[in-house]
Amino acid sequence: MSEAKLSLPVAVSGQVSRREAIRWVMAAVAASALPGQSIAQPARRAAFPGNGYGLDPKLLDPHKPGAFWPLTFNNAQRAAATALADVVIPADHLGPAASAVGVPAMLDEWVSAPYPEQQADRPVILDGLTWLDAESENRFGKVFSQLLADQKRAICDDICFTPAAKPQFRKAAEFFSRFRSLCASAYYATPEGWKAIGYVGNVPLERFDGPPPDVLDKLAVVQTVKDES
């Protein structure tokens, strides 16, 4: 079916009834008792959460965070996430800030989702936001969102690159890395983010000419596909 894609789906999961789940546990026990022996088991152990959007959601309607599952952030978490998102992706010559295009709500939706990948991110992000406010209070006597720009940067500089982080900031750096990644995933999912990154597609065209001459020149290549009417 599928063409090779740059990012292949990682999460593969399926539904298992209670009875099958018990069967699987039994099978797993049997497997550990007899290493190497083949065992039959339901093809996938991880259950559908059942409270996700299901196998047949409406695809055309734009969905807002909170449409499928309840959101998580309390006021403090939302304030911290919004402030940090705008430090990671501020308003500048490339476009608006993260908070201006709905990134905080998208992050909230992410950590609130019932699926395994998001469930794994949830404690990383929520604990990280708690740490961020605590660290801000310790250093500057205010929560993160109340800090001056320089104060925010002072904290971020300590946690922005895991390999360079001091041991006491290692865990916070892992949070920052994941937060920045999710923040960027959300920001560049918006038309404003597309503009910021230089994506100019998703518009119908009369014809497709391939890369323009300046791009071809830069790469020292020529267009090899001939024009056909």
Place this chain on the structure above:
Amino acid sequence: MPMISAEQAKSEYDVAIVGSGAGGGQSAYTLTLAGLRCVMLEAGRSYDPSTETPMFNSPNQAPLMGNATPDKPFGFYDATVGGGWQVPGEPYTTVYQSSRERFTWWRPRMLGGRTNHWGRISLRNGPYDFNPRSRDGLGFDWPISYDDVEPYYTKVEMLIGVYGTNEGLENTPNSPPGVLLPAPKGRAAELLAQKHAKKLRIPVISVHRAVLTRPLDWQTIPARLHPGNAWAQRMVAQEMRARLACFWATDCGRGCYIRANYQSTTVHLPPALATGNLDIISNAHAREVLIGKNGKATGVAFIDKTTGKEMRVKAKAVVLAAGACESVRILLNSKSSAFPNGLANSSGLVGKYIMDTVGASLLGHVPALESLPPHNEDGAGGDHFYAPWWLYQQQKAGKLDFARGYHIELGSSRGMPGGDDPVPDDLSRGSYGTQFKEDARRYFGSFVGFASRGEMVPNENCYADLDPNVKDQWGIPVLRFHWKWSDHEINQAKHAEETFAELIQAVGGTVRSRGKRGDSLENPGHIIHEVGGALIGDDPKKSVCNQWNQTWDVKNVFLCDGAPFASNADKNPTLTIMALAWRACDHLVDEAKKGSL
């Protein structure tokens, strides 16, 4: 799409078709246009691409930025609905020793099946691909040659519309002049890879994909497809005319409401429905093929999922096109006193020799592609270039430690961002703020992925049987999959990775995140090219069906999906499934006319 309910089925049909994807769609098309009255059973729901396709939605309009979840494993906007790696209430089981041999089974539950989201890569098998055993002593030869199938490849290409070029490379057939549509222009990374792959003597050429790069010639093609049948020509012309050419935007995997790419639902089913000869029943989960006293099929028993009741349709012939393994499930469950081991299984080979495609991949970062001036590379919504297998001579000379080849697909381009991180931490090195946004812009489009799609040698350890203990929610026994790779597949994956590393180096890039050699070999089932399970052959003792996809044991049962495949060439199977289905159904029509079914 107009559907009928299970209760509305007519008392008898000429043909019952199980499945509505590439094989079922082609079968319905060929049979109804030849005047046969058909009923089609689809296990999933009805689906209408013209009203359900989220073509231009941005990822921020989807939950989780459109990312893959267990509910939508290829992302929120993937066209597949109602199914996936697991279908609720319809389990399957697997037997495996190592986790990389754990088979997973992709089952869309929707009208049109996988054709709604497939990659549209449409490669002909070459002459070698029909007699692999004669060439290397492994696996099986087909009872037919390339020349037998060639006219049908041409007809399918004319009907569905395939872009590409004729390059005359070894075992990579040309199409007749005028059949292929213009190839799309190369994108930046594709042109760069093409240029530098020459150093490695790897030919990077235009791929063939089922996308209209210009409107189909509705005034002449129908007459070439259906000579002497003005009525059929009219139906086909009308629907062909309604298809628009690609507007160079949006990923084909979402589906296409302008009908520019091939989906069964936009290409095969509309003319078949226009004939008035096709009734489609959705939510119809086939249980078994019914057998009469004379040993011939009399119809199909199915579960009407809307009521949970078992229903039956009567027909003079049955076409199974449910997907290779699904058709195996139906055959094995069609037990009767005449066929205690399942239908058409006197050879004991039903379910045996299942093959997937061997997939391996490597990702690279290419500095030359950084900071390119922004330009639109959406293109035809999928690949433009690929490299066909190029080492036939080295293989023949015994210089490779695996049999059979792979082609290379290039994942590249400045595609729609969103949903994943544009800059890995090791490149951003802790940047945030405007610096991070500059980095994102710099690295956008500078990553290239190479993936192999290779031929697996069929082996007796890869098969499906009925699980003696597990049934689906309607009490129907389910399939149990068994798998074991041979060294051919493992070594091929290693070779592919080496090649990709060389390619990435050749374009001045660096390989990213490489594991142990061969680690990128995809699990069985992942490439979703599973075929086989009902071998085509010329000996009833050693095969399940004859050269017309007609089962040896029951003459009025035809297998029109990938189940008959005797080998699974590196060429993606869909085009061959369609060509063989057309050929089989032409034969079915001939036999029906002679009254010999």
